Ligand SMILES: CC(=O)N[C@H]1[C@@H](OP(=O)(O)OP(=O)(O)OC[C@H]2O[C@@H](n3ccc(=O)[nH]c3=O)[C@H](O)[C@@H]2O)O[C@H](CO)[C@@H](O)[C@@H]1O[C@H](C)C(=O)N[C@@H](C)C(=O)N[C@H](CCC(=O)O)C(=O)O
Ligand SMILES: Nc1ncnc2c1ncn2[C@@H]1O[C@H](COP(=O)(O)OP(=O)(O)OP(=O)(O)O)[C@@H](O)[C@H]1O
């Protein structure tokens with residue numbers, strides 16, 4: 233594709249463009265290099281490296297010079313996303329974007345499952361990577377950079393995916409990673425504290441999420457909103473200001489309304505109302521909050537055109553996402569579960585949700601990520617203290633920070649907690665404590681397969697470490 237075709241601008245000379253990237257190290261011959269100002273570095277300082285690697289053109293802020301043709305744009309991140317959308321032009325017929333602090337991954341997976349059950353070729357993009365029956369790809373971010381995102385959507389579409397549910401993180405929205413995606417549906421789970429290291433204020437965090445509804449949702453699109461989520465009313469207002477229809481779900485929902493939710497050992501007995509009819513469903517999901525995510529997923533599928541009755545009939549058949557309230561081992565009439573709660577709200581929600589599954593005590597293990605929002609740490613500790621019988625504080629991806637000081641910050645919220653830095657030892661100690669009917673909930677890493685210390689990632693999987701610890705304990709007990 234010629235540069236002028238890609239950029240919709242008359243440019244001389246007008247080179248052939250064979251690829252796009254914002255990373256000078258990934259430039260090959262014929263690539264357009266987007267020089268983006270970032271948090272750590274200024275992409276413009278890498279233009280010489282991009283030129284050396286054979287770049288054919290540059291995208292940059294006004295005032296940046298190069299011997300190559302330059303596309304000038306005051307918003308180069310947005311422009312890169314638009315160029316990527318043109319370079320990789322195929323998108324599934326229906327794309328739903330899901331934003332919110334907690335529940336995006338689960339909701340995206342549920343929506344993709346519902347579409348599949350209704351006979352569509354569906355997929356998801358998010359924290360678990362790009363997934364579908366016909367195409368899979370591991371991804372480094374929840375919302376990948378625009379080049380990776382559009383390349384992935386193009387490949388999924390060529391493979392046959394027609395319905396896509398994708399997570400849109402606040403970082404992704406603030407950095408225009410998903411601009412250029414044609415969103416037929418925009419969905420909202422909830423907004424509570426996270427990422428205040430990146431967003432200067434909570435308002436800025438909300439506004440970033442709001443972009444999905446104000447800027448990215450198509451003008452013929454529909455918003456699907458979990459009315460039980462913190463911040464839901466404000467999102468309804470964003471849709472109303474654009475005159476866009478909403479599908480409202482949850483206990484406080486208008487279109488898919490939860491009437492009752494009874495957690496039992498292996499799932500949730502739900503009663504709901506949709507289109508004037510009452511339905512019952514018993515999906516194998518652990519944790520009452522998953523009902524909110526399941527209903528929001530139903531709302532997304534309805535917003536995209538499915539009949540409410542057809543969607544309700546399939547709700548019983550959806551399964552939890554890996555690492556989200558996942559049951560990993562049974563022991564002494566109780567069990568061990570793994571969950572991805574890594575915010576104060578999620579820690580409280582997950583621990584409250586496990587209670588009906590624990591005839592005995594609830595034991596919680598948690599840490600907090602390094603190089604991330606510090607202010608959430610004591611709040612996560614306090615949420616654990618308020619909702620568990622025993623709390624153990626351990627490490628969770630300390631990254632470049634001192635692990636002991638991260639633990640100390642969590643311990644401010646739960647001073648009586650037991651502190652064991654080594655995550656494997658903490659899990660073994662938690663398992664050793666389990667008495668008749670007790671439940672151990674291991675929080676924070678969910679599906680993650682590694683522990684990041686400095687810039688090294690050591691293989692570590694909560695579920696398999698917990699299974700081994702349970703097997704060892706069983707052997708000891710004979
Ligand atoms: C804070 C943040 O989100 N940063 C992201 C951002 O980095 P940046 O633009 O600030 O990059 P920078 O290092 O300052 O460099 C500036 C520019 O110079 C370029 N560069 C740099 C070095 C070089 O040799 N050559 C070169 O061209 C870089 O590619 C970049 O374009 O753009 C980069 C490229 O897309 C991302 O990899 C990077 O993600 C960092 C690593 C990250 O950890 N992000 C996390 C927090 C994140 O995005 N998380 C959300 C989900 C969170 C959640 O919901 O829980 C996600 O969607 O995954
Ligand atoms: N509707 C909800 N309300 C409150 N907490 C929730 C909700 N859904 C999930 N959680 C909690 O948040 C954790 C993360 O869930 P999930 O992975 O679905 O969220 P996410 O928004 O994708 O997170 P991330 O931003 O890291 O990608 C879960 O393991 C659970 O503890």
Ligand SMILES: N[C@H](CCC[C@H](N)C(=O)O)C(=O)O
Nearest residue numbers: 574600601604628629676677
């Ligand atoms: N997407 C989230 C994941 C957090 C998971 C937790 N294990 C951590 O490392 O903090 C983030 O990057 O903030």
Ligand SMILES: [Mg+2]
Nearest residue numbers: 336337359374
């Ligand atoms: Mg996610």
